[in-house]
Amino acid sequence: MAEGLHFGGIKTTRSSVIKNPLQLHPPPSQKLCFSSFVALSIFLSRKLRASYNSRVSKISCEAKKIGKLERDETANVSSSSYGNSLSCVMKFGGSSVASAERMREVADLILCFPNEKPVIVLSAMGKTTNMLLLAGEKAVSCGVTNVLWIEELRFIKDLHIRTVNELEVDQSTIGKHLEDLEQLLKGIAMIKELTPRTRDYLVSFGECMSTRIFAAYLNKKGIKARQYDAFEIGFITTDDFTNAEILDATYPAVAKRLYDDWTSDPAIAVVTGFLGKGFSTCAVTTLGRGGSDLTATAIGKALGLQEIQVWKDVDGVLTCDPNIHSHAQPIPYLSFDEAAELAYCGAQVLHPQSMKPARDGNIPVRVKNSYNRNASGTLITKSRDISKAVLTSIVLKRNVTTLDIISTRMLGSFGFLSKVFSIFADLGISVDVVATSEVSISLTLDPSRIWSRELIQQELDHLVEELEKVAVVTLLQRRSIISLIGNVQKSSLILEKAFHVFQNLGVNVQMISQGASKVNISLVVDDNEAEHCLRSLHKAFFESGLPELHVQHENQNGSPPGL
Ligand SMILES: Nc1ncnc2c1ncn2[C@@H]1O[C@H](COP(=O)(O)OP(=O)(O)O)[C@@H](O)[C@H]1O
Ligand SMILES: N[C@@H](CC(=O)OP(=O)(O)O)C(=O)O
Known part of the structure; x- marks a missing residue:
């Protein structure tokens, strides 16, 4: 059975649960609205204590009303003064701001657009997030007195102090954060425990420091800039530490705060990517690895901006992971659906949920290379003409576990499927690719909602x-x-070509599944054969002169967009 071929549809379980809707902690700018909201909620909770469900629905109704009022306000905002001057959000990933030199280049790049006053979203410098996580893990077992000797802590301190010095900004810009980071690691060493909540607080130091340094540098250059911690300006999330989801109340809150500040004292906003504030715990949360992309698209949607730019270290979204196959080519145009599918399938280049706000707000996303500004990049929009396209990209997700589950026929087919999926739901385990028959299910386990x-x-x-x-x-x-x-x-064409490749390689495909999204076919193979398969598939689909990648995207007027 395990070696058999299964056909089916893809099912993913990505849901968020709002645990305590009465404990919404308002961002400062929304105190008035939210305090009435909280008061209303408390009143409701007293009156309706017996009926939790009805309470939840009334509260979400009330929240929607508040959201609508604020949205209307921001709708005017984005079409008036704010929208005219702030037309885009520019997100720079860790690779783009990895050093002082890189920060200088990013500042120059921003200055290349003198007519735009973009909102800037930054990730932590280089590999800082990984280093912070490693430092945290080491702190658990190294003992308080040894914390200062943790290699990763020393690396992080060196990098940030060196950057501050090279950019000639005041050391005090990040002094307090470096001290607090040390204290936090000592605390972890003392209690010998690193909870997901502490982990999120720990990694937040990366973005908090990079944005402070960059804003200080812009100010030093005479470009007025203001730093913002996302968790202080209304990024309200679920309390799912390490992988929180943005709640709808975020959009009006963020728009209001950025708008109010801009109108009273215009300055380029430099916002921490990746971070939020848990709505019942009020603690710092993170949006999952690579979450700064999502911060950027959420800001784009909140302010109704014209474009969201995501600056990386590659020439756009590529036909495959360039680390696996060096002949990967940039994809000029993608739809939101294709980009989302690509990200969900494991392409590291975009955060899986980052397309949602852009799609909701119908705001184009441009993926560009901060190391090669002249490259056109990838433009992601609502729709594109794919009638002549065959394959857009090939994505590999490694180290996956598959399960073959065959009914013992104690249950009918309906009971069997529902029982199996309720077990997954109860254990909170996400399922990725699924193929079913009446009495058997083959599926892959998503090893992580976070990667x-x-x-x-x-x-x-x-x-x-x-x-x-x-x-x-x-x-x-x-x-x-x-x-x-x-x-x-x-x-049929894709499968014919793909299976020709597999046959030539002598590779046995163990499961196949076509997603309901209509843009994805997934195939399961052994880990040790996968990279070779990917390279051969890439050669077959993209390196034999097929023209399909260069099919022009058409905008609503039927004309291709200018880049
Ligand atoms: N299909 C793909 N297209 C582009 N890059 C990809 C793809 N798959 C994997 N990558 C990797 O993703 C990296 C960019 O994503 P990421 O590291 O999150 O960038 P940043 O930190 O700059 O936001 C690239 O350097 C590349 O190695
Ligand atoms: N710094 C976080 C968030 C992020 O988005 O980073 P990057 O843009 O470098 O992928 C991470 O490493 O996950």
Whole structure:
């Protein structure tokens, strides 16, 4: 069974649960609205304590009303003074701001657009987030007295102090943060524990420092800039530490704060990417690895800006991961659906949820290379003409676990499927690719909603134990999902070509699934064959002179957009 070929649809479980809607902590700029909201909520909770569900629906209704009022206000805002001058958001990832030299170049790049006053979103410098996580893990077991010797802490301090010195900005810009970081690591060493909540607070130092340094540098150059911590300006999220979701109240709050500040004292906003504030805990949360892309699109939507620019270290979204195959080529145009699918399938280049605000606000996203400004990049819009396109991109997700679950026929087919998925829901485990028949299911487990957390063995054992109550279960590890993103209307052509490649390589495809999104076909192969497969597939689809990638995107007037 495990080696068989399964056909099916893709199912993903990505949901957020609002745990305590009565404890919404307002951003400062919304005190009036939210205090009435909270008062109303408390009143409701007393009156309706017996009925939790009805309480939740009334509160969300009230929140929508508040949101609407604020939205109307911001609608005027973005079409008037604010919108005229602030037309885009520019996000620079860690690779773009990895050093003082890079920060100088980014500042110059911003100055290349003298008519724009962009909102800037920054990630932490270079690999700072990874370093902070490693430092935290080491602190758990190294003992308080050894914290100062943690290599990663020393690296982070050196990098930031060197950057401040080279840019000739005041050391006090980040002095307090470096002290607090040291104290935090000592605290972790003392309690010998690193909870997800502390982890989020720990990594927040990266973005808090990069934005402070950059804003100080812009000011030093005579460009008036103002630094913002996203968690202080209304980025309200669920309390799912390490992978929080942005709540709707964020959009009016952020728009109001940035707008109010801009009108009273215009300055370029430099906002921390990746961070938010949990709505019931009020603690710092993070949006999942790579979450600064999402911060940027959320700001774009909040302010109704004309364009969202995401500046990376590659010439746009590419036909495959350039680290696996050096012949990866930039994709000139993508739809939001294609880009979202690509990200969900594991392409590191974009945060999986970052397309949603852009799609909701219908704001084009441009992916550009801060190391090669003249490259056209990738323009992501609502729709593009894919009638002549076949394949857009190939994405690889490694180290995946697959499960074959065959009913013991204790339950009918309907009962079987619902029982299996309720087990996953109860254990909070996300499912990625699914192929089903009446009495069997093959699926891959998404090892993480965030990319860093592996499903630990204990969790897997427990899952299998529960499933074995209704089924025979075979667990297979070290598998890879190869996702073919493209025009699924041409699935026969894609599959014919792909299977020709697999046959030539002598590779056995273990599962195949076509997503409901109509832009993705996923194939499961052994981990150790996956990279070779990807390279061969890329050669077959993209390196044999096929013209499909260069199909022009058409805007609503039918004319291609200017780049
Ligand atoms: N399909 C792809 N297209 C472009 N880049 C990709 C793709 N798949 C993986 N990558 C990797 O993603 C990196 C860019 O994403 P990321 O590291 O998040 O950038 P940044 O930190 O600048 O925001 C590239 O350097 C590249 O190695
Ligand atoms: N610094 C965070 C957030 C982020 O978006 O980073 P980057 O833009 O460098 O991928 C991370 O490393 O996950």
